[in-house]
Amino acid sequence: MATASKAAADSRANLPFVYRQYSAEQLREVLHKMYLIRRFEEGAEESYMRGLIHGTMHLSIGQEASAMGICMPLAEDDQITSTHRGHGHCIAKGAEVKRMFAEFFGKTTGYCKGRGGSMHIADVAKGNLGANGIVGGGIPIAVGAALSSKMMKTGKVVVSFFGDGANNEGAFHEALNMAAVWKLPVIFVCENNGYGMSTSTARSTAVKNIADRAAAYSMPGVIVNGNIFSEVAEASHKAVERARNGEGPTLIESKTYRHRGHSKSDRNRYRTKEEIEDWMSNRDPITLFESELREFGFIDDRGIEAIREAVAKEIADGIEFAKASPSPDVSETGNYVYTEQA
Amino acid sequence: MDAMVRELSYAQAIQEAMAIAMDMDERVFLMGEDIGVYGGAFQVTGDLVDRYGADRVLDTPISELGGAGVAVGAAVTGMRPIFEFQFSDFATLAMEQIVNQAAKMRFMLGGEVSVPVVMRFPAGSGTGAAAQHSQSLEAWLGHVPGLKVIQPATPYDAKGMLLAAVADPDPVMIFEHKLLYKAKGPVPEGYYTVPIGKADIRREGRDLTIVATSIMVQKALDAAATLEAEGIDVEVVDLRTIRPMDKQTVIDSVKKTSRLMCVYEAVKTLGIGAEVSAMIAESEAFDYLDAPIVRLGGAETPIPYNPELEKATVPQVPDIIAAARDLVKGVR
Missing domain, CATH: 3.40.50.920 (Rossmann fold)
Incomplete structure (x- = not known):
């Protein structure tokens, strides 16, 4: 990505990292995407309530700055593996919401042609190797992708997103160890939203900070406020640079919060209304980023309103596209189990 | 002209197939526990590390789940890994990656990726290794759509089916009976394949x-x-x-x-x-x-x-x- 011009950069010398690193246009696009993630998930939730989407879904509302901040320094052909709470990662890596809606509606125009749904949303062309229904399932796969990058000398960097729950899976430990031993260009991003389903990290995890576990694998462990876009992006920027220079992996712990329950079955009995209310009112990542942009003169009320309107239209158009798209034929149930031989 | 046919052991036939696959395609590499200087628990990789180097005959930590996942991730992103389990029993440690990831990734993603990974499983009893190193678990994996599961019985088939597996775009699981490793039989030199799915x-x-x-x-x-x-x-x-x-x-x-x-x-x-x-x-x-x-x-x-x-x-x-x-x- 192009960086801001020198003159503009000088006038921003005392601002936080991203305001020095990126142009006003790029930063407004970040706000646009954060809104797109939020409204996409609200649209998906509403469609679920109306019976247009079946199954379940795991919403990342409240975690938008984490997805956007991590993906900010990535190039289009850099790769990610994602989680069951992966809608934000998918949009942040460049997916179109209409094809995501189509996937959620089970249509042939969806990213997985209706075979994956929310939990397996992917966009391979944009480097998203897929969300994963298995906690920690994507972490070794990301290490494998990073091994490919090193062996094929493509220069690609791979990001593996996972939640706090995954840090107690064996796959996490095995994968981090191998990535460190082989000095692979991979960044492990733990989005710690405080709860693995209902079990808090305090009750499930022996270390205070998940980033502390990086020490066991001789890699930097970085803690960021996952609700502040600039903090996340700065940490990601450093980790990407380190990975691209062949210096090996980094573990970033992005401390954040999900406003919604774990999934559609959650009765929210493990946390208080006050706790949720506090995060929504005082630490909402979009509100925080928006006020910074305003304060530093990167956007005004009209600009924000224009973004909100554009996003509302994209969401409405996306849902219409999904509704109008065809369902796969039942005769095609057996497709894609094996690679079709020419 | 017919290729020269020699008597090779089953293990030698597999080793030769892996060498040919690596000679033909730089994306092919081997991963597994102690497959480098040790030569593999059953000496199937033998001295291949001397010929192809430690990057292509890659010793992994004792991490079956993570190792299998790394192989899957490498396969999805353009490489052609051949992953050796030290004993087929250890597949139990890696079932998540084999069953939930390798077998389903193409399907879940609507055909957007293939997973051309080969996994080799030394299987079976007869070596006095007792209950945790002697099982035959091929039917477990045979139950999973998305996988191909083969059991070559001769050195000729072991080489030809392994080369077919490497050329296959989908995950192929090879169960090799440990008592067969020393069995000898005629094996032609050079490249040939024996089709998967034919008795x-x-x-x-x-x-x-x-x-x-x-x-x-x-x-x-x-x-x-x-x-x-x-x-x-x-x-x-x-x-x-x-x-x-x-x-x-x-x-x-x-x-x-x-x-x-x-x-x-x-x-x-x-x-x-x-x-x-x-x-x-x-x-x-x-x-x-x-x-x-x-x-x-x-x-x-x-x-x-x-x-x-x-x-x-x-x-x-x-x-x-x-x-x-x-x-x-x-x-x-």
């Missing part, structure tokens, strides 16, 4: 079809030689692939002989013999049967350490001879 009639006969897998193929052939002297003419079908199964070859054979016996080392219940039997019961060959189908499989126990007990746990040549005699003479 092989190893011996033609009129009176009885024995469908066997892996090490049981040779035992069935040995039994057939004895039975021939008694006037019982056995056809031996080497199934070679358990997913996707070559149903037609088995159906045609049973229509010819009118009798079916399945012989396999894995635990008898819910195994490959059940699948072959049911497949025949559902097919037009059912009407040709002159006797009930017989299954000879492993005992319903873990594999014991004591050598006599260990032998008694899996079908042996005299067991096959006795069961065949009863079947053909109508005792059953």
